[in-house]
Each structure stands twice: as structure tokens, then as C-alpha cells.
Amino acid sequence: MRQAALWIGTLLQQFPELAVELVPGRSAPAHRPAPPPPPADLAGRLRAEREEALLLQQRHGLVAPGHSAAPLRLHISDTLRDVTDGVVELEEAVRERLGLPRARRAPVPERLRRIAGLLDAVAADPVLAAHVRDETRRMARRCARALGDTETVVRVPGRCPWCDSVSLRAFPDRGAVLCVNPACRCADPLCGCHDDPAYRHTWDEDEWRRGDSGPKGAAG
Secondary structure (H helix, E strand, O other): OHHHHHHHHHHHHHHHHHHHOOOOOOOOOOOOOOOOOOOHHHHHHHHHHHHHHHHHHHHOOOOOOOOOOOOOOHHHHHHHHHHHHHHHHHHHHHHHHOOOOOOOOOOHHHHHHHHHHOHHHHOOOHHHHHHHHHHHHHHHHHHHHHHOOOOOOEEOOOOOOOOOOOOEEEEOOOOEEEEOOOOOOOOOOOOHHHOOOOOOOEEEHHHHHHOOOOOOOOOO
């Protein structure tokens, strides 16, 4: 669940930035299609939480002085809605699968922290673990695209402990080391490098520094 924890940490940083980016009057690319409607039993709660998200947006300067009629940045608004709905649905799915009571309403960051607190239990269910990993990664990547993030990449000396290629890169902003070789496969069957062509094996910085990176230890 290390990867899911990294993506949740990224989302906790990104989500408040989306509200700030909703300031009207900026140029923006065409917005993405809206996500499919949520199940009927979630619709009311999702609508209420979107209203809370809009209040948060307003507190961060959604209505600019003298520009009250300016259009919203629709791709940012769509992303806020997608992530809000996605986090609510993910927490619902996690708690239902684990046999826990339905979660009380809460802002998105609090829901993310609650999901993070359940990751040890999630790890015992391979199907649920893969779902949590994939959803948190999807939402973090969508936030990054909406925010126009260009992440710093630093080449790491040495060879990958798993595939022995010179393909190691550090991503300081997310505190991670990745192997960018698309053919790399580690020994963990739950790692996304086995079933997602777009995924790259990941170590967090602390794990890499300790040398717990694979059968040969950390390279360099």
C-alpha cells in the first residue's frame, strides 16, 4: 500500500490548490467530459459535498472583485467535482468491503486521511488494494493535469535493483524514486508494474535510503 499512501499524500496537497486555481479570468483548455453519474443512493450526499466544496472555493477567492460575472475555469471545476465524487465513492467502497459502518460526511481532505488510516486493513484484500491504488493514482494524475504541474525529475545513479537497467529517476516533489523502464517487474504481485502498462515501480525516499529497494539493495 506504499503507492496508495503516496498518491493520497499527493492528493492532500493538490486538492486545496484546485480551489485556488478556480479564480476566474484565466485562460484554460477545453474542459473534460463530466464523469458518469454516481449511484442513486450516493447522489444526495455527493451533491451536498459538492456544495461544501463550492463554499471552500468561494473562501479562496472564487468571486474576484469587479469580475463577479466572469466564467469559471471549467476544467478545474470538472476536476474538483470528479475528485470530490471519486473520494466519496472510494471511501464508501473501502468501508463496505471491510464491513465498516457508513462514513459520516466530511470534507475531501478528511476523507482522504480516513482512507489512509485504513490502508493496513485494505492491504489484506488484494482486490480492494488494487482498486484503492488505481483510484488514488487516477485522481492524483487528473489533479496534476488540471494544475499544469511539471514535476522535477532527477536521474539517480546506478542500476535498478529489479531490472538492472540505468532507469532510476527521483521525483522530489512526491518524495519517490521510480524505475522508468517499462519492462521492469518487481517481486510483489500486488505492485502496479505487473498489471498496468502505464505504471512504474516506485519506492518512497525513506525506503530507498534504507536500502530496502529490492533483492540487491538500493543502487547508489
